[in-house]
Amino acid sequence: MNMLLDEVKQSDSIYMPIPARITAVTTLTAQEKLFTIELPHELCLNHEPGQFVQVSVFGVGEAPISITSSPSRSNGTFELCIRKVGDLTNVIHRMERGALLGIRGPFGRGFPIERFRGKDLLFVCGGLGMAPLRSLVNEVLDDRGNYGRVILLYGARQPADLLFQDELAQWQARDDVEVHLTVDCPDEGWNRCVGVITRLFPEVEVDARNTVAVVVGPPVMYRFVLKELKKLRIPKGNIWFSFERRMKCGVGKCGHCQLNHVYTCQSGPSFNFAELEFLEEAFS
Amino acid sequence: MNFKIMPKAAFPGWVNRLRDHHRVVGPKQKHGQYVFDVIDDVADLVLHYSNSVLPPKKYLVPQKEVLLNYRLDGSHLEIATEPEPTVILGVHTCDVHALKLFDRIFSQGFTDQHYQAHRESVTLVSLECLETCSANSFCRDMGTASATDGFDLHMIDLGAAYAFSVGTEKGADLFKGFHQVFDALDSDLAVINETLQEKWGRFPYRLDFDVQEMPELLKASFNSALWDELGQKCLACGSCTQVCPTCYCFDVTDEVDLLLEEGQRVRRWDSCQIHEFAMVAGGHNFRERLAARQRHRFMRKGKYQMDAYGMVGCVGCGRCARACLAHITPIDVMNELYVRSQAEEAPALAGLMEAPL
Numbered sequence: 128m129n130m131l132l133d134e135v136k137q138s139d140s141i142y143m144p145i146p147a148r149i150t151a152v153t154t155l156t157a158q159e160k161l162f163t164i165e166l167p168h169e170l171c172l173n174h175e176p177g178q179f180v181q182v183s184v185f186g187v188g189e190a191p192i193s194i195t196s197s198p199s200r201s202n203g204t205f206e207l208c209i210r211k212v213g214d215l216t217n218v219i220h221r222m223e224r225g226a227l228l229g230i231r232g233p234f235g236r237g238f239p240i241e242r243f244r245g246k247d248l249l250f251v252c253g254g255l256g257m258a259p260l261r262s263l264v265n266e267v268l269d270d271r272g273n274y275g276r277v278i279l280l281y282g283a284r285q286p287a288d289l290l291f292q293d294e295l296a297q298w299q300a301r302d303d304v305e306v307h308l309t310v311d312c313p314d315e316g317w318n319r320c321v322g323v324i325t326r327l328f329p330e331v332e333v334d335a336r337n338t339v340a341v342v343v344g345p346p347v348m349y350r351f352v353l354k355e356l357k358k359l360r361i362p363k364g365n366i367w368f369s370f371e372r373r374m375k376c377g378v379g380k381c382g383h384c385q386l387n388h389v390y391t392c393q394s395g396p397s398f399n400f401a402e403l404e405f406l407e408e409a410f411s
Numbered sequence: 412m413n414f415k416i417m418p419k420a421a422f423p424g425w426v427n428r429l430r431d432h433h434r435v436v437g438p439k440q441k442h443g444q445y446v447f448d449v450i451d452d453v454a455d456l457v458l459h460y461s462n463s464v465l466p467p468k469k470y471l472v473p474q475k476e477v478l479l480n481y482r483l484d485g486s487h488l489e490i491a492t493e494p495e496p497t498v499i500l501g502v503h504t505c506d507v508h509a510l511k512l513f514d515r516i517f518s519q520g521f522t523d524q525h526y527q528a529h530r531e532s533v534t535l536v537s538l539e540c541l542e543t544c545s546a547n548s549f550c551r552d553m554g555t556a557s558a559t560d561g562f563d564l565h566m567i568d569l570g571a572a573y574a575f576s577v578g579t580e581k582g583a584d585l586f587k588g589f590h591q592v593f594d595a596l597d598s599d600l601a602v603i604n605e606t607l608q609e610k611w612g613r614f615p616y617r618l619d620f621d622v623q624e625m626p627e628l629l630k631a632s633f634n635s636a637l638w639d640e641l642g643q644k645c646l647a648c649g650s651c652t653q654v655c656p657t658c659y660c661f662d663v664t665d666e667v668d669l670l671l672e673e674g675q676r677v678r679r680w681d682s683c684q685i686h687e688f689a690m691v692a693g694g695h696n697f698r699e700r701l702a703a704r705q706r707h708r709f710m711r712k713g714k715y716q717m718d719a720y721g722m723v724g725c726v727g728c729g730r731c732a733r734a735c736l737a738h739i740t741p742i743d744v745m746n747e748l749y750v751r752s753q754a755e756e757a758p759a760l761a762g763l764m765e766a767p768l
Contacts, residue, residue: 140490141521142478142663142676186483186667186674190692213692227485346695373691375663378521382660382681383688385707388715393520407633408697408707 128171135231141378144183144229145170149222150204155290158210159255160220161195164228165204172205174198175237176263177369177397181377182207182219183229190215191374191392193259194233197266208258208290234377238263238341238367238397246339246365247275249331251352253282253324253344257290259369259396260343264298271303278305278331282324282344285312307331324348328355335360343369350410353400366400370409414595414603415575421591422573423453428589429498433534436470437500438463447499458501458568461544462728466506466656467499471513471529472680478525479676483667491675492525494532498585501566502537504558505550505726509656510535511561515720516659534581537562541606542613547729549742551614553622555726557607567603574603617742620749622723629714632748633706641744642702644737649682651708651731651739657716657724658682683707709744 134145151163166172172180174194183189190213196206211220219228240263248267252260267274279298283289289308298304307327309320320326324344340356342349349368356366372384372391379393387406389395394402403409417425429435430450438460439448445460447467477491517526540556550556558565563582567574574595577583586592595603620628652658662681667674681688684704689697698704716724725741732740 136521138490140478140492140524142525143488143490146485183665183676185481185485185488185676186665186671188665189663189676210693216692346697371691372697373689375661378523379519380517380521380523380659380661381663381678382683383662385711385715387710388718390719411703 128169130173131166131170131230132233134170144231146227147230149224149226149228152224155208156288159208159290162207162209163204164207164230171203172201172233174233176240176266177237177259178233178235179396180230180232181234184215184218185229187218188215191377195258195261197262197269199266199269210255231377235392235396236394240266243339244273245275247334247337248277249333249338249340250279251324251340251342252280253348254284254288256343257281260341261291263341275337276305277303280307280324280327282309285310286314286317325351325355333359339365339367341367353410363401363404364399368398368403369396370398371396413577414599415577415586415592416595416599417573417575417592419572425589426450426453426456429585433496433498435498435500456500458538462503462548462730465654466509466730467502468509468513468656470497470499470533471510471526472659475677475679476525477675477677482673483671492528494529496532498534498536500536502535503540503544504537505555505728506656507535507537507558507561508555508726512657512716512720512722512724513659515722519720534563534585536564536566539565539567541568541610543615545729545733547732547740549617549727549729551616552618553723553725553727556614567606569602569606574599619746625723626714626717628748628752629710631752635748635751637744637747637751638702638706641705641739642700644739645701645705646737647684647686647701648736649684650734650736652682652684653680654730654734656726656728
């Protein structure tokens, strides 16, 4: 099997997408759909959890989308969880099985799972943050013996907005995964926590020295979650964030995704807090 | 150093010969300003000129560049960039330094083959500046008032003749089959040295500190109140970045024909000063405030490019000062940051001096 990124690099333009086929479309919520994508014959994605691809539709445009399937479950196909939020994603949401998309990537730096081995993992997730985080969660669960505790704190606006509810139910049913959920606006059947994600922290006790926290969610969430993680005394280098910015080119040229001098599409999107501490724009 | 000497009388003939196999571009006068444009008549070429409105970057990263051509039904997809062999004449050394930065940016990590293709198609003939070309330029401060590399040929105006320093084989090839160039004699070298020595007095310093201190100064000024003051003045028009020889940020869009059959993926110059630049789908804007966008521009020029590419991102050409409708100039901004940093440092330093040994 050849890697997609090598195929892109070997073409005469780093901006040349490779055609890929939608093989399944699943509606997740009112806003999000899950697309299963198949690459051309003998090409594989070979991604790291946390990386993204540039997805394009000719005649409409291109946008960065996190890869939501784990490397362990991406044999020949991979999955993208796409929210209907802009011109391109609205067009993609109207696409059906069999349609072609253009794909470049995977780009950026994913989460360094080899450094997470043997550690307790505290996943902190807000809203669409589950799209990239699911890749990491499933990668860990498919190799469960190599990690300590797995704790998930997951917040959404309302119960219906929780993504991957089937898998969420499976995770909750396991005795080796601790799931804590919260929503801003509960419905009648909701009997769990209500409020922002930080409301879940009192429910959690961790062995700080041996814990890696991975935080993925909307930008506004990061500052508040960081405060909680500092309170728990988790080491800076073990607090990981995903920084999604406007990655237009994906290859560190176009300038849109810069965080101070750092191109998040190259050095990120995953960063640990020890790296971010001196980037003033990171949490502003 | 090895120099070739060309009598000025032979110069038009040489330029005309270059036109046989190249598109030749150079500075021309237009509405009282100077622009780089195709030279159809050597008489139009102006080698004694104040900074061009746009830097020659437009030939390496065009304002609008088609990256891909395609048919919407998927039957056709091709890479569009096909640059023509081009000689750029009379490039000021500030612009040579800017292109050296571009070379790093577009090759570090992933190679941008579109830039590469333009770069390879261009032969750069730069020109030694013999006096400061505008009240806004501070090339002396930025160390860009001369260049030792980054060009294919480099010209020095000696009055009756041009001296050429040959930077690359591609540059040397421009003399192939042209006989009116001579190896420099000792007497020529004496004139060259005299010309170069005399020029420095005509380049005043305009910054109150050395360029080596610029990244640190900007780092210390991240939370300066000056950014808010600039944000009050800035009109967010993006002119400063359009005319900047070291700005290259771009947007990528798709354009389709009226029949919805054929389309193009196009990149265009973009600007970090425009409101939407750092906005993501869903509406969150990572640089909502004008102050943050102004700060980002100056940080990129004076610090971030140094951090990322090992070169300061400003070459001191002063074009942004000339283009700014709100009269924001890098000389004033940098000097003001310096003054304020000194004011803050002074009490601390005084304390240090008084401390017993």
